[in-house]
Amino acid sequence: MLIRLILRPDRFNAYLLVSTLLVSTLILEPQIQRLSSLLISLMLLLWMFALLRHGHGLAYLDELTGLPGRRALNEHLKRLGRHYCLAMLDVDHFKKFNDRYGHDVGDQVLRLVAAKLSRVRLGKAYRYGGEEFCVVFPGREIEQTLEPLEEIRQTIEQARLRLREQDRPKSNRKGRKQRGKASTAGNSVSVTISIGVAQNHTKSDCLKAADKALYRAKSAGRNRVCH
Structure with missing residues (x-):
C-alpha cells in the first residue's frame, strides 16, 4: 500500500499523513519501538523518497497548466533517437487577448x-514558455502527426471559454439563477492556435525548423498547421 501511495503523486499528502501517524506511534510505544526499529528506519527512508519525488515533480511540471515544462522537454529530447517529429504551437493574438480581458482570463486560456x-494522439505535450507549447511525436513521420494536430486545432477553435460577469450579483440565490441561463456571445470567447511541425533534424535544428513552420502558419493567416 505504501509503495502505491508513493508512486501516485496525487496521494502524496495521504502518504505523509499515514507515515507520520505510524512513525509517531512507533516512537511513543516503547514495546513496539524495540520490536520495530527496522520498520521505523524503513518508514523514514520511504518518507524521504516521497519528499524527493514530490520535489522532482514540482521542478518538472508547469504550475499553471499542469503540463510538463521546458525542463522536462529538454530531458525528453536527450532520450530521443533520430526518428521523431516536433510541433511548436502558439496561441494566436495572445497579447491582445491579455490586454483586453486581463491576465486572469489569459491564464484560463x-x-x-x-x-x-x-489529450493529443500519438504525442506528448509540454509547455514551452509564455503562450507557446510543444508536442513531441517519437518514432513518427510528419504525415502521421498532421491529423492529430489538426484535430487539436479544431478542438481548441470550437471550445468556448465563458467569462465571469463583471456585474454578477452578490446574492448566491440570484447568482445561481444567472448561472443557469444560457451563455451568450457577450460573455464567452474562443481562441485559436497556430502550429508548425518539423521532422528529422538534430534536436536544436528540429526546434528551429518547427519554429519556422510556426512562423509560416502565422504569416499565412494563423489558425492552421504548417510543415
Missing part, C-alpha cells in the same frame, strides 16, 4: 489549451 493538448 492557457489552461484550456493545455487541457486539450494533454
